[in-house]
Amino acid sequence: MDQQRYLELCEQRLADLPDYVRKFYINRQANAYSSATLYQYLQEYVRFFSWLIDEQIVTVQTTKDIPLVALDKMKLEDIELYKIFLMNKRKVNNHKLSFQAVNRSINALNALWYFLTIEAEQADGEPYFYRNVMKKVKLLKSSETMATRSRHIGQKLLTGDKKHDFITFMQVDYPSALSNRQLASYKQNCERDIAICVLALTTGIRLSELAQANVSDLNLEQLTITVIRKGGQQDTVPIAPWGLPYLQDYVQIRQQRYLAANERALFVTKYRGQAKRISNYAIEKLVAKYSEAFGVRLTPHKFRHTLATDLMSATHSETIVATQLGQTTTQATHLYTHVVDDEQRSAMDKLE
Numbered sequence: 001m002d003q004q005r006y007l008e009l010c011e012q013r014l015a016d017l018p019d020y021v022r023k024f025y026i027n028r029q030a031n032a033y034s035s036a037t038l039y040q041y042l043q044e045y046v047r048f049f050s051w052l053i054d055e056q057i058v059t060v061q062t063t064k065d066i067p068l069v070a071l072d073k074m075k076l077e078d079i080e081l082y083k084i085f086l087m088n089k090r091k092v093n094n095h096k097l098s099f100q101a102v103n104r105s106i107n108a109l110n111a112l113w114y115f116l117t118i119e120a121e122q123a124d125g126e127p128y129f130y131r132n133v134m135k136k137v138k139l140l141k142s143s144e145t146m147a148t149r150s151r152h153i154g155q156k157l158l159t160g161d162k163k164h165d166f167i168t169f170m171q172v173d174y175p176s177a178l179s180n181r182q183l184a185s186y187k188q189n190c191e192r193d194i195a196i197c198v199l200a201l202t203t204g205i206r207l208s209e210l211a212q213a214n215v216s217d218l219n220l221e222q223l224t225i226t227v228i229r230k231g232g233q234q235d236t237v238p239i240a241p242w243g244l245p246y247l248q249d250y251v252q253i254r255q256q257r258y259l260a261a262n263e264r265a266l267f268v269t270k271y272r273g274q275a276k277r278i279s280n281y282a283i284e285k286l287v288a289k290y291s292e293a294f295g296v297r298l299t300p301h302k303f304r305h306t307l308a309t310d311l312m313s314a315t316h317s318e319t320i321v322a323t324q325l326g327q328t329t330t331q332a333t334h335l336y337t338h339v340v341d342d343e344q345r346s347a348m349d350k351l352e
Contacts, residue, residue, distance in 0.1 A: 015064075017064060018064055020128065023115075024111075027115060045063075045108065045109075048109060050063055052066065053066075071129070072129040073131075076137065079134070083106065087099075099141070109134055114134075156302060157306040157309055158306045164242075169293075174290060191249045192254070192278075195249070195250035196267055196278075198243040201307055202242065203238070206300075207300040210267065210300065211280045213225060213266040216264070225239060230326070235326050258275040259274060259275050262275075263275040269282060287300055307325075
C-alpha cells in the first residue's frame with residue numbers, strides 16, 4: 001500500500017479519535033514515523049477506546065469523546081483486563097492473537113501515554129498530565145498463557161465463600177475497629193453500603209448501572225433489577241437469592257433514614273439534609289474503603305468478575321455468563337474459564 005493511501009486511512013481513523021490523539025499523530029509525523037506505523041497505532045487506539053466504552057469503564061457515547069482525565073485516572077487493573085481481552089480476541093481465521101500482537105498493542109498505548117505525560121506541551125509548557133499507568137504494565141512473555149493471566153485475576157476475586165466472608169466483615173468486624181465519630185457515619189450508611197456490594201456481587205451489573213438504578217427498577221418479589229445497558233437498551237437482570245435479606249434491610253430504612261420519599265434513585269446519600277443519587281465515584285470509594293480493610297483492594301468491576309466466575313463455575317456456559325453480564329457476544333467471557341482450574345487440580349489429584 002502506498003504512502004498516500006495510508007495517509008488517507010489515518011485521516012479516517014483520526015475522525016473517530018479525540019484531538020489529543022491527533023496531536024500525538026502530528027508529533028510522530030514530525031519525527032519521521034512512517035504512515036503505515038502510525039496507521040497501526042491509530043487502529044490500536046480505536047480498539048482500546050472502543051473496549052473502554054463497551055466495558056463501561058468510561059461512560060461516553062463515542063471513541064472521540066474519551067476525555068484526557070480517563071487516561072490520567074486509568075487503573076492498572078483496567079489495562080490488565082484489556083490485555084486479557086486481547087489474548088482472547090479472535091482473528092478472522094479464528095486464531096487467537098499472538099503474544100507479539102498483544103505486545104504491539106501495549107507498546108502503542110505506551111507511546112500515547114509517554115507523549116501525553118512527557119512530550120506534549122500545553123500553553124503553560126506543562127504536559128497534559130503526569131501519572132503514567134503504562135509504566136506499571138509489563139509486556140507478555142512468550143510463555144505467558146491465558147490460564148496464567150486468568151489465574152492471576154482469580155486470586156483477587158471474592159469467589160465462593162469469600163464473598164460471604166466479605167459481607168460478614170462489613171457487618172461485624174469493620175465497625176469494631178472504628179472510632180466513635182467513624183462509627184456514627186458507618187451506622188448511617190451500613191445497610192446502603194452492604195446493599196450496594198451485595199447487588200453488584202449477585203448480579204454482575206456495572207458501576208454505572210448500579211448508580212443509575214431507581215427504586216422502581218428493583219423487584220424483590222421476582223428477584224430482578226432492570227438496568228439500562230450499553231446503547232440504551234433495557235435489560236432485566238436476575239439477582240442471586242442469597243442477596244435478598246441484605247437488599248430488604250436497605251429498602252426498609254432507605255426512605256426514613258435518607259428522607260428519600262421524593263428521590264427516584266435506589267442508592268442515595270444525604271446532602272444538606274436531602275437525599276440525592278449516589279455517584280459512581282462515591283461507590284468506588286466505599287468499595288475501596290471496605291475491601292482495603294478486608295485485606296484486598298477491590299473495585300465494583302472486580303465484583304462483576306466475581307459474579308461471572310461463580311456463574312461460569314456453576315453453569316460452564318459462556319452464553320449464560322454473557323447474558324447475565326449484558327454482553328452481546330461470548331468473546332469476553334473466556335476470562336472466566338479459569339474456574340476450571342480447581343476441577344482440573346482435583347482430577348489430577350485422583351490420578352495414580
